[in-house]
Structure formats: C-alpha cells, structure tokens
Amino acid sequence: MEVQDYREHINLVEADIDHEKRNIEAFRQKIVSYSHLKGVTERLSLCLTLEDTSKTLSSEVHVLFGNKETTIILYLFHSKTGELGISSSQKGQMRVNLKDKKGDEFDQYVVKTLKSLLIEDTRSDYRFDIDKIKTEDKRIIRSLISTPLMVGNKALGLIRVDSPHSRSFNTEDLRLLKTVADLGAVAIENAQLYRRVEQLAVKDGLTGLYLRRYLIDRFSEEIYRHMQEKSDMSFLMVDLDHFKQYNDKFGHVAGDIVLRTVGMMFAQFFNEPGVLVCRYGGEEIAVLLPNCSKKEAVKKAEAIRKKVAEQTILLRREKTHITISVGVASFPEDAQTKDELIRGADEALYRAKEKGRNAVCAV
Known part of the structure; x- marks a missing residue:
C-alpha cells in the first residue's frame, strides 16, 4: 500500500514539474515576444511610405505569430471611399495576392464592433456561420486572432492572423497582437499624413x-x-x-x-x-x-x-x-x-x- 502511495506521489510530482516547465517556457516565450516590441517600434519609425509601413507591420506580426501555414492580412480603410481593402498580405514569409479583397464576416465583426477577436476553432464558434464564410482563394481557416487599428477613436483598419489549424492562438497572443497593432496604427497614420503632404507636390x-x-x-x-x-x-x-x-x-x-x-x-x-x-x-x-x-x-x-x-x-x-x-x-x-x-x-x-x-x- 505504501509503495502504491509513493508511486502516486511521484506521478503527481512529475505532473507538477511538467506543468511548471510549461509555465517557464511560456513565460520565456513571453519575454522574447515583448522584447521584440522595442525593435518593432524602431523599424516602423524608419518607414515613410504607406506601402513600406504596411509590409513592415505584417512582417513583424509574422515574426511573432507566423509559420509557413499562417496567413497575415492587413486591411485599411480607403481614404476617399471608406471601403475596407487589403494593404498587405502574406502566407509564411511569402507575399500573397488574396482574392477576398474586402474581408469576410470575421473582419466585418471587428470593423463593426471595433473589438478584438479570438476564435480558437471556427467549427465550434457559434457567433459565425462557417459554412457561409468561404474565402475566394479556398483557404482553410480554423483559428484566428484579429484586432482593429485605432488612433484615438479613429479606426484605420484591422490586422488579422489566421491558421488552418484549430487552437493556434490564445488570449495572450491576442493581447500581444493588440500591442503591435497600437504601434502599427500610429506608424500608419504618420505614413498617411506623409502621403498627403507628398501628393501636394506630385499632383497636376x-x-x-x-x-x-x-x-x-x-x-x-x-x-x-x-x-x-x-x-x-x-x-x-x-x-x-x-x-x-x-x-x-x-x-x-x-x-x-x-x-x-x-x-x-x-x-x-x-x-x-x-x-x-x-x-x-x-x-x-x-x-x-x-x-x-x-x-x-x-x-x-x-x-x-x-x-x-x-x-x-x-x-x-x-x-x-x-x-x-x-x-x-x-x-x-x-x-x-x-x-x-x-x-x-x-x-x-x-x-x-x-x-x-x-x-x-x-x-
């Protein structure tokens, strides 16, 4: 009986050790991710054009969350029409040309509510009808995180990361994406201002x-x-x-x-x-x-x-x-x-x- 008790105790201790190891690894990863934010700010500050800013922002998000199957999409509102449109998109490290230019139901949710969105499994999230959400380029979307790009009360667009696998993201990932989005929104607004000033000199x-x-x-x-x-x-x-x-x-x-x-x-x-x-x-x-x-x-x-x-x-x-x-x-x-x-x-x-x-x- 005592031997059985010792075995159970050992199993519990080993389980606790595994749990602590996972916590330590998660904490270490969190330190690495948030340490990366300083570099994000510096690299975004070097961008003048909206195109460079968009590409840099999506690349930085890829470093934090991306792998070869992850798709990162940056949407911005058109300055004249107010319509949502893709400013930058990439899958893995490759730039891609997506066909669903104006966003799907997930994107419209973020735009309308101006709230961040985490979906761990699109098949079991009953806020959305996954059968109706069919991307034109046939991408499989099982999980995603998305957050609006805000400067004060003004929405500039949104940034989204999606994966063909369920439970690829958690609440900590969404919190980190929101922090990056806040930095990116300021850089995008500066780039848009630079473009307006530049256009005064390049328009007939x-x-x-x-x-x-x-x-x-x-x-x-x-x-x-x-x-x-x-x-x-x-x-x-x-x-x-x-x-x-x-x-x-x-x-x-x-x-x-x-x-x-x-x-x-x-x-x-x-x-x-x-x-x-x-x-x-x-x-x-x-x-x-x-x-x-x-x-x-x-x-x-x-x-x-x-x-x-x-x-x-x-x-x-x-x-x-x-x-x-x-x-x-x-x-x-x-x-x-x-x-x-x-x-x-x-x-x-x-x-x-x-x-x-x-x-x-x-x-």
Missing part, C-alpha cells in the same frame, strides 16, 4: 491627377513587387482624340475644361487602392493597374472609353462630346521592364488611332 494643378514624374518613380518598384508576388500588372496609355480642335474652336480655357472633366472621370472610375492615374503630358493620361490582367485591363479601358464618349461637356453654351483612344500592355505577358511596358502601351495606342480613334487596342 489642373486635373488633380498625378504628375508623370511620380508615375515614373513608382513604376520600377511596382514591377519589382509584382515580380516577387508573381502577379499581373497592366498599363493604359490614353489620348484625347482631336484635342487641338477644341482649343482652336473654343479657346485654351475650354481646352482646360475638357482636360479637367476627363481627368475627374478617370480619377472617379479608377478610384481603387494602388491604382495610379497620371497626366502623362499634354492631353495624354496614363493609368497603372496593379494586380490586373490584360483581359481585365481591356475591359476597364472599354468601360471608361464608353463613359467618356457618353459624357456631355458644355463649352461656351454649346454641348459637345469628346472621345479617347487607349493602348493596353501588361506585365509580364507583354513586357519585363518599365520601358518595354510603356513602349508597348504607346504602340497599342498608335494602332487605336489608326483604327479611326475612339477605340481600345492591346499589345
């Missing part, structure tokens, strides 16, 4: 579109990014048909009205995160379409061509219309470099003019 005074030099500066980094992500990017070169005739008939002020009107139409039509619309020169407009195939780009070009052709413009009390010609080229299908892409779109534009104008041609 007449049309409100970006200047050509800004597009050229961004072009190479966008090609590099799409090369890394192995995704498509398209470029539109646009010319206002017979623009000189409007200047000759109605005067240069009327020509400015036409340019401003068409510029506003382009800005409104292509009002999507990441899309760059610029006044390329004179009566030329250029559009850089990230994550856009040639087929999609041609479809968009046809839609804006029809929209412009249908627009009535009043010049000196006379109703008139204007048309545009558009050339389309895509990376990597048609070009591997910035110059090749611009040249391809320009040649396609020339063919559109040869067809009689008011047309769209692709490489």
Whole structure:
C-alpha cells in the first residue's frame, strides 16, 4: 500500500514539474515576444511610405505569430471611399495576392464592433456561420486572432492572423497582437499624413491627377513587387482624340475644361487602392493597374472609353462630346521592364488611332 502511495506521489510530482516547465517556457516565450516590441517600434519609425509601413507591420506580426501555414492580412480603410481593402498580405514569409479583397464576416465583426477577436476553432464558434464564410482563394481557416487599428477613436483598419489549424492562438497572443497593432496604427497614420503632404507636390494643378514624374518613380518598384508576388500588372496609355480642335474652336480655357472633366472621370472610375492615374503630358493620361490582367485591363479601358464618349461637356453654351483612344500592355505577358511596358502601351495606342480613334487596342 505504501509503495502504491509513493508511486502516486511521484506521478503527481512529475505532473507538477511538467506543468511548471510549461509555465517557464511560456513565460520565456513571453519575454522574447515583448522584447521584440522595442525593435518593432524602431523599424516602423524608419518607414515613410504607406506601402513600406504596411509590409513592415505584417512582417513583424509574422515574426511573432507566423509559420509557413499562417496567413497575415492587413486591411485599411480607403481614404476617399471608406471601403475596407487589403494593404498587405502574406502566407509564411511569402507575399500573397488574396482574392477576398474586402474581408469576410470575421473582419466585418471587428470593423463593426471595433473589438478584438479570438476564435480558437471556427467549427465550434457559434457567433459565425462557417459554412457561409468561404474565402475566394479556398483557404482553410480554423483559428484566428484579429484586432482593429485605432488612433484615438479613429479606426484605420484591422490586422488579422489566421491558421488552418484549430487552437493556434490564445488570449495572450491576442493581447500581444493588440500591442503591435497600437504601434502599427500610429506608424500608419504618420505614413498617411506623409502621403498627403507628398501628393501636394506630385499632383497636376489642373486635373488633380498625378504628375508623370511620380508615375515614373513608382513604376520600377511596382514591377519589382509584382515580380516577387508573381502577379499581373497592366498599363493604359490614353489620348484625347482631336484635342487641338477644341482649343482652336473654343479657346485654351475650354481646352482646360475638357482636360479637367476627363481627368475627374478617370480619377472617379479608377478610384481603387494602388491604382495610379497620371497626366502623362499634354492631353495624354496614363493609368497603372496593379494586380490586373490584360483581359481585365481591356475591359476597364472599354468601360471608361464608353463613359467618356457618353459624357456631355458644355463649352461656351454649346454641348459637345469628346472621345479617347487607349493602348493596353501588361506585365509580364507583354513586357519585363518599365520601358518595354510603356513602349508597348504607346504602340497599342498608335494602332487605336489608326483604327479611326475612339477605340481600345492591346499589345
């Protein structure tokens, strides 16, 4: 009987030792994680652009929570439309292009309540109908943590980490993510302010579109990014048909009205995160379409061509219309470099003019 008692006592002691070992390991991991936060602050402070800030923030979250199966998504509200959109996403250490751009039911919950969310197993969390939550890219989601990006009472977006395995996260993970999100929100707000100040220097005074030099500066980094992500990017070169005739008939002020009107139409039509619309020169407009195939780009070009052709413009009390010609080229299908892409779109534009104008041609 005494031997049995000793064995039971030994088993209890061993269980206590295992429990304490797990506690010590968890505490050690907590120290490592929170020690990492100092570096997070320093690295975020070095970022000026919103793109760099978004990538750095998602990378830092990956260091804390990520593995090769974990997906990290940073959503931000669009400054003009207020819609939620993906700013950065990665699976493991690889940047990925997710299809569910505007978030699912989990993301909408965080946005509406402005509360953090922990789901240990999506199959047993009855707040959500997992059968209705189907990601367009067929990702399996079994557990996740998510928290809003807040500066004061203002919500900038949210950051989320999800896993194909259940119980990958706990309350301590959510608390740590919230701390990182607080640091990230401040950095994002600073980057957005920097962008607004920068835009004042890179926008055309007449049309409100970006200047050509800004597009050229961004072009190479966008090609590099799409090369890394192995995704498509398209470029539109646009010319206002017979623009000189409007200047000759109605005067240069009327020509400015036409340019401003068409510029506003382009800005409104292509009002999507990441899309760059610029006044390329004179009566030329250029559009850089990230994550856009040639087929999609041609479809968009046809839609804006029809929209412009249908627009009535009043010049000196006379109703008139204007048309545009558009050339389309895509990376990597048609070009591997910035110059090749611009040249391809320009040649396609020339063919559109040869067809009689008011047309769209692709490489």
